[in-house]
Amino acid sequence: MLAQQRQQAILEKVRGSGGVRVADLVRELGVSDMTIRRDLEVLAERGLVKKVHGGATAAGPGSTEEPGFAAKSARQQPEKEAIARHAARLVQPGTAIALSAGTTTWTLAHFLTEVPDLTVITNSIRIADVFHRSPGGDRTVVLTGGVRTPSDALVGPVAVTAIRGLHVDTLFLGVHGMSTRAGFTTPNLLEAETNRALVASAHRLVVLADHTKWDTVGISTIAELSEAHVLVTDSGLPTEAREELAAAVGELIITEPQQESEALSR
Incomplete structure (x- = not known):
C-alpha cells in the first residue's frame, strides 16, 4: 500500500469512529509504529486530524463551535449507551x-x-421530555428556565x-x-456559568x-x-489519558461498549 493510500485509509477510520490508536493501525495496516506516526504527522499538518497521546482524533472545531443536539446524538452511540447504563x-x-x-x-x-421516587433537576428540555413521556408518577422533575442553546440547554441568569x-x-x-490543562469544558460561555451552578449544588x-x-x-x-x-468513560480512551485521568479524578470507570451490547442481547 502506498503512503497516500494508507493515509487515506487512516483518515476514513478517523472520520468513521472519531479517533484511532497507533497500536490498532500498526496491527491493521501491517506497518511499523514509526510509519503510522509519520502518516499521522502528515495528516495533522494538513489539518485533517488532531494528534493526541497514542493516536489521533478528528480535527476538532473551534473552542466556541457548538454542534446541535441532533448532530451530537448520532455520534458514539454505543459508547454513550454503555456509559449511561x-x-x-x-x-x-x-x-x-x-x-x-x-x-x-x-x-x-x-x-x-x-428508578422510583426520584427528584430530577435539569436544564435540558429533551431530558425533561424523556421523563414526561415515561409512565409512572412517583418522580418530581424540575426544569429550569433560561435561554436555549444549539444543544438544547437552558442557560443564563434565569x-x-x-x-x-x-x-x-x-x-x-x-x-x-x-483535558489536563483546561479541565472539563464547554464551547458556550452561558452554559459554563449554568453548569458551574449545577456543580456547586451537588454533593x-x-x-x-x-x-x-x-x-x-x-x-x-x-x-x-x-x-x-x-x-465514567469508555475503553476507547488511550492508555496515557487513562493514567492522567485516574490520577486526577476521584474514581475512573471504564466501560466496554461491546460487552454492554452483548449483555443487552442475552
Whole structure:
C-alpha cells in the first residue's frame, strides 16, 4: 500500500469512529509504529486530524463551535449507551439528582425512568421530555428556565438563579471536552456559568464523557478534573489519558461498549 493510500485509509477510520490508536493501525495496516506516526504527522499538518497521546482524533472545531443536539446524538452511540447504563447504577431510589444538558445525560435519562421516587433537576428540555413521556408518577422533575442553546440547554441568569437555591445528592454532568490543562469544558460561555451552578449544588459530581472528549477544549472551564468524584468513560480512551485521568479524578470507570451490547442481547 502506498503512503497516500494508507493515509487515506487512516483518515476514513478517523472520520468513521472519531479517533484511532497507533497500536490498532500498526496491527491493521501491517506497518511499523514509526510509519503510522509519520502518516499521522502528515495528516495533522494538513489539518485533517488532531494528534493526541497514542493516536489521533478528528480535527476538532473551534473552542466556541457548538454542534446541535441532533448532530451530537448520532455520534458514539454505543459508547454513550454503555456509559449511561453504568451511570444509572449509581442512582438510588429516593434521591435528588441533577442532569446537565447533553446527549450522554439524555441517554442516561432513559435508563432512569425505571428508578422510583426520584427528584430530577435539569436544564435540558429533551431530558425533561424523556421523563414526561415515561409512565409512572412517583418522580418530581424540575426544569429550569433560561435561554436555549444549539444543544438544547437552558442557560443564563434565569437558570443560574433557579439552580443556586437547590441542593442535590448527585450531579451527572455531560461535557464538550476534558483535558489536563483546561479541565472539563464547554464551547458556550452561558452554559459554563449554568453548569458551574449545577456543580456547586451537588454533593457528588459524576462526569459522563466518551473517549472523543479527551484533549478537546471548549472556551470555558466548568470544573477542574480534580472536582469530579467519578468519571465514567469508555475503553476507547488511550492508555496515557487513562493514567492522567485516574490520577486526577476521584474514581475512573471504564466501560466496554461491546460487552454492554452483548449483555443487552442475552
